[in-house]
Amino acid sequence: MTPVAIPLALLDQFAAAGFARLELGVLQPAEPFLDVMGEELRQRMFLTSDADGREMCLRPDFTIPAALAHIAGGDPARAASYAYAGPVFRHGANGGEVAQIGVESFGRLDRLAAETEVLALAVEAAQALGLPSPAIRLGDRALVDAAVGALDAPASLKRRLKREIAHGGSIDTLTTPQRAEESGHAGLFAALEAAGPDAARGVIEDVLSLAGIAAVGGRTPAEIAERFIERAANRSAAIPAAQRQTLRSFLAIDDAAPAALNRLKEILGPGPQISVFEERLDAFSGAGLPVDRMRFSSRIGQGLDYYDGLVFELARYDGADPVGGGGRYDGLLGALGAQAAAPGVGFALWLDRFGAGS
Template sequence: MTSSDTAAETGATLLRLFESRGCRRVETPVLQPADIFIDLSGEDIRRRLYLTQDGQGRDLCLRPEYTIPVCRRHVESGREAGEYCYLGPVFRQRQEGFGEFLQVGAESIGRADPCPADADMLGLALDGYVVGWREPYKARLGDMGLLEAVLDALEVPSSLRRRITRGLAAGKGVKALAGGEAPETSRYAGLLAAIEGQDPKAARAFVEDVISIAGLAQVGGRSAAEIADRFLAKAESRSDLTERSRSVLQRYLAIRGDLDDCADAVRMLAREEGLDLDAALDRFEDRIGFIAARSIDLKRLVFAADFARVLDYYTGFIFEIRQASRPEGWYVAAGGRYDRLFEHLGREGEKRVPVPAIGCSFWLDRFAGAEG
């Protein structure tokens, strides 16, 4: 049996599991509007998309993942809540392996009980892992909501938060706190000051307008959008943390291990530093209780405060699952809560509000290649 056959067989098995748990299978178009992925994932993803244009010049891409298309499908349906699953090819340019590979996953949208929903999705993902692969697993858990609460309590500006989060998502750990203005930014101080702290989409549009007014389509082979994102990155590098904020964040990001022990460590940090983290910590501890109630082996779960996702719409619980023999970061399944995604969806002029949602997806080529 070839690796692609193994991936397809594993995907079909997992799809049946998700359907047996009440998820309805949905399919989405392979061609998707590219702007929503770029707006939410950053300009870096443009280099990994397979791009084309329609007859009106609008950018389209081959579907790079399923979560955003499934959520768009949910919005179009007009339903308040839904449980969905999917299986199909996704397309991303990668340094290794083929650019087309199978992905299977599940999405839970509209549930008003986030902590039980988080535990249910983690349990579903772990059940899927056991069905698809019998080697012992390890799971790393994080909490974007708790990180956000710490940054709120320290009054860290939004542009600096994005820089820190991106650094954490890239695996830099406490090194993500390093900053300071790059020497060359002084040449563009006026423009950088104008966009610093702005919403990324608005700032990108502003820089693109400036370039358009100057009559430039490309500069040095880069498009206006790519240049705009470079300016956004430079603007984020201008600000820096206060000494106290850096010290507190270093302590927070070092917290790792058993879930209950980590909850105690964060409460101690909040008490000693005078941080109001009660609401986020209450959710964290409630989630632990619901996870334990599902008979999940807590010894196989590790909380890591420095585990983060770069996408702006992740709002809370995140996780990834790997084979115990594999290094951290080489995951076969991952998921998380993305309530803010729906603020970016819907038709122009409509009021866009957060919608509680969480999902998980499996990288089937990693299942298929696990023996190699």
């Protein structure tokens, strides 16, 4: 596989816009990625161990190392912006190695201005790489959270719905009281329900300990126990039919951004997240971005669990595979151990999808 050239002129362009270049190690501690990345990407990591037995990985993503570098550099709440370029490593992706270029911005309280700048910079970068009019698709994880949060359902089921929706799950399958794949374990789940969460947690952890199982797929016995308890609680949960239909209608939205805004107002009614989305489109339009040609899909979630607001994809044309994407992750620094919360937004482009990459 021929390495993709890094477009140094783009890094200079990012630096001129205030994004300082970061040099980030290829070998990274695995724990932060396992803690905050979604299931799909977690399963595609290249894992190894260092001489002291600590679990390490080849860098599968730039955002988390950039966030850790920001935390290590001082007050996490400070405003700072970074750019990077280099390979990331994932099973099944172009032989396991993919070249990326992108930016991350932390600590900016002018959220809409930061989102607008980052999206405009992504479009400019795509144009510099030979894509003059990239198709832009928008999503919003905060709108998904608001739609799911309005349901009359256990908190554990809501968490599962949010997680599964971000990865393309079906609302009808997820809200069936007893899913087909769980029917073979009905006795186990019934016993866990009867025992109650505290006793069930202890039993599962004891069984895993006796079997000598320390972790499965990066999860500790305690985390495995929590997943079993959640599934037991969700078996008997039923979402009212009218609410299920409202959520289904929301998840079906895939339209030009202005039309999608009207549809969101019809389905979800007034609320702060709708207002933010409307203000975001106004900010994009004011910056000269082609809002009328953007599409919104409630299903776009980037497949990464750390996104919690705006998400976007750039593609050659509508419906094509994305050449890059990004979004907002205000909870990421806290999830990585920062004592002070700080907003964050960024993007990455996959250079191999632009051809020569220079």
